[in-house]
Amino acid sequence: MLSRLSAATIAPAAEYLALARHTLKRLLEAPALLDRICIERKPGAYTRNLIYGDDRITVYAIVWAAGSQTSIHDHHCSCCFGVLSGAIRETWYETVDANHAVPTKNFVRETGHIAGMLPSGPNLHKMTNDAADEAISIHIYGYASETRPSSIDCEYLLSDQRNA
Numbered sequence: 001m002l003s004r005l006s007a008a009t010i011a012p013a014a015e016y017l018a019l020a021r022h023t024l025k026r027l028l029e030a031p032a033l034l035d036r037i038c039i040e041r042k043p044g045a046y047t048r049n050l051i052y053g054d055d056r057i058t059v060y061a062i063v064w065a066a067g068s069q070t071s072i073h074d075h076h077c078s079c080c081f082g083v084l085s086g087a088i089r090e091t092w093y094e095t096v097d098a099n100h101a102v103p104t105k106n107f108v109r110e111t112g113h114i115a116g117m118l119p120s121g122p123n124l125h126k127m128t129n130d131a132a133d134e135a136i137s138i139h140i141y142g143y144a145s146e147t148r149p150s151s152i153d154c155e156y157l158l159s160d161q162r163n164a
């Protein structure tokens with residue numbers, strides 16, 4: 001299933017995103033792939049657990065401990081995710097300069113939610129688990145994990161809007 005998706009990365013973007021969403025739906029319905037990987041947990045932090053990787057896509061199960069959060073970041077590649085368990089708050093941002101961003105929208109991504117973003121944007125966001133319980137999401141990124149440390153392109157600081 002994931003190798004078929006990988007082959008589709010050369011398809012038009014809309015076609016790839018549709019297949020990525022379909023793949024995530026199937027993974028959320030029957031997450032047997034997780035049985036074969038070692039899940040790492042860190043109190044207060046999130047962990048990336050590699051499910052699949054080749055020269056085109058990298059798939060992680062991300063375990064979000066209560067209180068964990070990412071930086072404000074964007075991506076150099078496509079980023080599709082589905083929430084397997086729990087809920088994750090996703091905040092969207094807009095840049096105000098090369099290093100700073102302001103929040104524009106907040107969403108709570110509940111179990112079963114599936115999203116797909118392209119590197120052409122909009123894809124500037126921050127993920128937070130501010131619930132009391134752990135959450136797990138499956139992420140499919142359009143890059144080879146052996147060539148780059150992560151899917152993150154740039155990180156931003158929260159702007160002091162009085163100076164924006």
Ligand SMILES: [Fe+2]
Nearest residue numbers: 073075079125
């Ligand atoms: Fe992200």
